[in-house]
Amino acid sequence: MSFTPTKETYSGKVYPVTIGTGDKAVTFGGENVLTFHSFEGETPNRPVIAYEIQDVPPTDWPDSVKKPFEGVSDDPVKWAKFCQDELKAAVIALRLIGTHPDKEDRSPADASKTVSDLLAAIDVPLIILGSNHAEKDSQVLVAVAEAAKDKNCVIGKAQEANYKTIAAAAMANNHKLIAMSELDINLSKQLNILITQMGFEKERLITDPMCSALGYGLEYTYSVMERIRLAALLQQDATMQPPMLGDIGMYVWKVKETHAPEADQPQWGSTEERGIAWEATTATSLLIAGAELLIMRHPKAVEALEKVIEELI
Amino acid sequence: MxxxxxxxxxxxxxxxxxxxxxxxxxxxxxxxxxxxxxxxxxxxxxxxxxxxxxxxxAPPVRPITFGAGDKAVKMGEETVLFRHDKKFVNPCAFALEIKDTLSSEEISELAGQVVGSEIDRVGQKLRIDAIALTNSSGDAGKFESAAKLVAEKAPEVPVILCAENPGAAEAAVKIFAGKRPVIYGANSSNVDAMAEIAKANKAVLGVTANGLEELSTLTEKIKSLGVEDMVIDSGARKAKDIIEQNTLIRRAAIKKGFKPLGYPVINFVQREDSLHETLMAVIGVAKYASITVLSSIEKWKNLALFALRQNIYTDPQVPMQVEQKIYNIGEPGPDAPLFITTNFSLTYFIVSGEIENSRVASRLAIMDCEGLSVLTAWAAGKFTASKIAQFISESGVEKEISHKELIIPGYVAILSGSVEDKLSGWKITIGPREANAIPTFLKTRTA
Known part of the structure; x- marks a missing residue:
C-alpha cells in the first residue's frame, strides 16, 4: 500500500488584523489553515505576544513575576518603555485594573491620562484593557478610546453586558476591538454577530473565547478555540473568522501552582521555574489550539514562546 | 478501511x-x-x-501495551483528530532518556528520579512512565551493563531500548524478558535482524524512517515478518515537522483506515534548554504522540506536563468532578466562614482559588451534583434546598464550627428561605454570584 498524505482543503480564512501605526505596526491572523499547518496552506503572519502592564503597581502579582519589573512597575510609562526597549516587546497590553471599583476606583479621566502618556512614550502598538467590571469598563473604555483616537489600538473587552458603548467608541475612534464571551462557541458567535450588526466591521474584531489556566479548565478554552477555528475554516463561518486572543498571564499567575513556595510543596519543585513553565505551557497549548495573539507577563516565558514559535513556523 | x-x-x-x-x-x-x-x-x-x-x-490506531504489571503503558486505540469529538483514549507516556555513556552513579540517580516521580493530582497518580535507554556509546557491552543497572534500580518501570545495532539490542532485551520492552529500533538497513529480535523476545518494535512513505513500507515489511506491535517515528524532530507528520499519520489512520500508519507514535523532543523541551513535549501531547522522550525531568517540568496531559485527555462529555466533602482552605478555626457549592471541578477550582486569594481561612462544602455547575445543577434539581440541608446535616460539619451560618452562591439566592426552613437554627447568607467577588465579600464581612 503506498502512502498518500491526506491534505485538507479549507474554504475559509482567518482575517488578518493589523494594529498600531507606522513602522512598528503588527499584523497577525490571515492563515487559511489550522495553526502551524503550513504544509497545506498559507500562514502569512506569525503569532504575536504582548507584554502585560498595569496602570497601578502589580501588588497582587506573585513575587517571581513581580521581580523582573522591579524599579519600573511603579509607573506605567517606565514599565512600558522597559518592555519596549529592554525586552523588545512587539506589543504592549495595558490593563487598567486600577479603575476597578474594588481596587483604586480610578476615574475615566485618570485612565485617559495614563493612555495618553503611554502613547507619547512608546511606538509599538497598544492594547488597552479595562478592569473587567462591565459597568465601569463601559465608561473607562469609551474615554480611553477617544484619548487614543486614530492610533489603531486594540480596545477590550466588549462583553454581552456592555458591548454597545464600547464597540461604538472603538468604531468612532478607529480601533480594533476584543469581543469576549464565556467559554462557549455559540455565545462567542452571538456576540460577534451582535457587534457586527451595529455596523462594526468584522475584519476589525478579535475573538476572546475566555482563557483558563493549565490545570484549571484549560481544556475548555483549548476545545472552544479548536472548534471556532474549524468553523472558520471548514464551514466558512464569517462570524468565527476573526483572529483569537489568549489572555494568558492574568489567569495563570493566580493559580496555586504559580506561587506556592517550594517549602510547602516540595514535590512541585522550584516556585519560579514552575510559574514560568505554567505560563509558557498554557500559552503553547493555546497557540496550537488556534490563538494568534497572546498577552503574557514573565519575560522568560515570553522568550521561551518566541523560541518555540520560531521552530513552529 | x-x-x-x-x-x-x-x-x-x-x-x-x-x-x-x-x-x-x-x-x-x-x-x-x-x-x-x-x-x-x-x-x-x-x-x-x-x-x-x-x-x-479493528481500531484505526492499534492498541499496544509495553512494560508489565501495574506500571505497564497502554497506547493507541485513538479514534478522532480533535478532543471535542470524543475522548482521547490513552494518554501520552513520558520517557526519560538515559545514555549508556553515563557513569553508574549517574544512571542510578536518573533511574531513581523516574521511580520517585509519582505525584497525586486531582485524585490521579501521575508519573514519568518509562525510561529510554540509549546506546550512545555504540558499544554492545556498555549498553548491556547499563540495561542491567536500570533493571535493578527501576525494576517496575517500562523501558525503551534505543539501539541501531542489533547486537546491542539483543543483549539488552534479554535482561527485560517478560517485561515487554520497546526496541527502538528498526530502520531500513537493519529491519530484518530487528524484527527477528523483537519477535523472539516478544518486544514491541520501534520503527524509524525518513518520512512517511518509507515508514509505511517498513511497517508493512515488519508485519510480514511476523511482528504486529510497533511504535512509529517519522524522523521529525523540529516542532513544525512533528505537527505535520503526526497530523498526517493520525489522519491516514483515522480518515483513510491506512493500516501501515495505524500505530502509536513516538517523538523525541530533547533540547538543551529544559523549558524549551517542556514546550516541545506540550506539542507532542496535544498533537497525537503516544510517547515523548525527554532529556530531563525536573519536578516543576513534570507537574506542568502532567497537568497538561490530564487536561488534554479529559473526557469532553463527562464534566470533571471533585469528591463530595468539606474542604478546609487555610487552617479554619471554629468561627471560620462556611461556603457551599457544587462538585464541578472548575467551580471547585475557581471558588477555592478565590477563597485562597482572600487569605481568609474558610470551609468549603462541595456537594455531589454529578459534576454540574451551580445554575445547571439547580435547574436539573440536583442543587436543591432539601439536598443541601441533608448534605450539611450529614456532613458533621456542625460539630467543627461554633456558628450556624452557611454561605450559598449568589446565583441560587432564591434557595435561601427554603434552606433556612429545612436546616433548623441555621442562618443562610447569600454570597456573590461570581467567584471573583469572594475576596471583596469576605473583606467587607470582617470589616
Missing amino acids: ALSGVEIFKLLPKTNCKKCGHPTCLAFAMKLAQRQASLDSCPDVSEEAKQKLGEAS
Whole structure:
C-alpha cells in the first residue's frame, strides 16, 4: 500500500488584523489553515505576544513575576518603555485594573491620562484593557478610546453586558476591538454577530473565547478555540473568522501552582521555574489550539514562546 | 478501511431477531459503523462476516501495551483528530532518556528520579512512565551493563531500548524478558535482524524512517515478518515537522483506515534548554504522540506536563468532578466562614482559588451534583434546598464550627428561605454570584 498524505482543503480564512501605526505596526491572523499547518496552506503572519502592564503597581502579582519589573512597575510609562526597549516587546497590553471599583476606583479621566502618556512614550502598538467590571469598563473604555483616537489600538473587552458603548467608541475612534464571551462557541458567535450588526466591521474584531489556566479548565478554552477555528475554516463561518486572543498571564499567575513556595510543596519543585513553565505551557497549548495573539507577563516565558514559535513556523 | 453501516448490514444475518438489543439488523449495523456496538452481541453472525468485520472494526490506531504489571503503558486505540469529538483514549507516556555513556552513579540517580516521580493530582497518580535507554556509546557491552543497572534500580518501570545495532539490542532485551520492552529500533538497513529480535523476545518494535512513505513500507515489511506491535517515528524532530507528520499519520489512520500508519507514535523532543523541551513535549501531547522522550525531568517540568496531559485527555462529555466533602482552605478555626457549592471541578477550582486569594481561612462544602455547575445543577434539581440541608446535616460539619451560618452562591439566592426552613437554627447568607467577588465579600464581612 503506498502512502498518500491526506491534505485538507479549507474554504475559509482567518482575517488578518493589523494594529498600531507606522513602522512598528503588527499584523497577525490571515492563515487559511489550522495553526502551524503550513504544509497545506498559507500562514502569512506569525503569532504575536504582548507584554502585560498595569496602570497601578502589580501588588497582587506573585513575587517571581513581580521581580523582573522591579524599579519600573511603579509607573506605567517606565514599565512600558522597559518592555519596549529592554525586552523588545512587539506589543504592549495595558490593563487598567486600577479603575476597578474594588481596587483604586480610578476615574475615566485618570485612565485617559495614563493612555495618553503611554502613547507619547512608546511606538509599538497598544492594547488597552479595562478592569473587567462591565459597568465601569463601559465608561473607562469609551474615554480611553477617544484619548487614543486614530492610533489603531486594540480596545477590550466588549462583553454581552456592555458591548454597545464600547464597540461604538472603538468604531468612532478607529480601533480594533476584543469581543469576549464565556467559554462557549455559540455565545462567542452571538456576540460577534451582535457587534457586527451595529455596523462594526468584522475584519476589525478579535475573538476572546475566555482563557483558563493549565490545570484549571484549560481544556475548555483549548476545545472552544479548536472548534471556532474549524468553523472558520471548514464551514466558512464569517462570524468565527476573526483572529483569537489568549489572555494568558492574568489567569495563570493566580493559580496555586504559580506561587506556592517550594517549602510547602516540595514535590512541585522550584516556585519560579514552575510559574514560568505554567505560563509558557498554557500559552503553547493555546497557540496550537488556534490563538494568534497572546498577552503574557514573565519575560522568560515570553522568550521561551518566541523560541518555540520560531521552530513552529 | 472502515465499512459503512450499509456495507456492514450486508454481512449480518438480516433476521431482525433483536438478540443484540437493537430493533433491527440495520440499526445494529449503524451502531457498529459508529463503533458504538460490538459484533460480539450478535449470536448468529457467520465466521466469514466476523473476519471481514473484525478487520474493518479493528481500531484505526492499534492498541499496544509495553512494560508489565501495574506500571505497564497502554497506547493507541485513538479514534478522532480533535478532543471535542470524543475522548482521547490513552494518554501520552513520558520517557526519560538515559545514555549508556553515563557513569553508574549517574544512571542510578536518573533511574531513581523516574521511580520517585509519582505525584497525586486531582485524585490521579501521575508519573514519568518509562525510561529510554540509549546506546550512545555504540558499544554492545556498555549498553548491556547499563540495561542491567536500570533493571535493578527501576525494576517496575517500562523501558525503551534505543539501539541501531542489533547486537546491542539483543543483549539488552534479554535482561527485560517478560517485561515487554520497546526496541527502538528498526530502520531500513537493519529491519530484518530487528524484527527477528523483537519477535523472539516478544518486544514491541520501534520503527524509524525518513518520512512517511518509507515508514509505511517498513511497517508493512515488519508485519510480514511476523511482528504486529510497533511504535512509529517519522524522523521529525523540529516542532513544525512533528505537527505535520503526526497530523498526517493520525489522519491516514483515522480518515483513510491506512493500516501501515495505524500505530502509536513516538517523538523525541530533547533540547538543551529544559523549558524549551517542556514546550516541545506540550506539542507532542496535544498533537497525537503516544510517547515523548525527554532529556530531563525536573519536578516543576513534570507537574506542568502532567497537568497538561490530564487536561488534554479529559473526557469532553463527562464534566470533571471533585469528591463530595468539606474542604478546609487555610487552617479554619471554629468561627471560620462556611461556603457551599457544587462538585464541578472548575467551580471547585475557581471558588477555592478565590477563597485562597482572600487569605481568609474558610470551609468549603462541595456537594455531589454529578459534576454540574451551580445554575445547571439547580435547574436539573440536583442543587436543591432539601439536598443541601441533608448534605450539611450529614456532613458533621456542625460539630467543627461554633456558628450556624452557611454561605450559598449568589446565583441560587432564591434557595435561601427554603434552606433556612429545612436546616433548623441555621442562618443562610447569600454570597456573590461570581467567584471573583469572594475576596471583596469576605473583606467587607470582617470589616
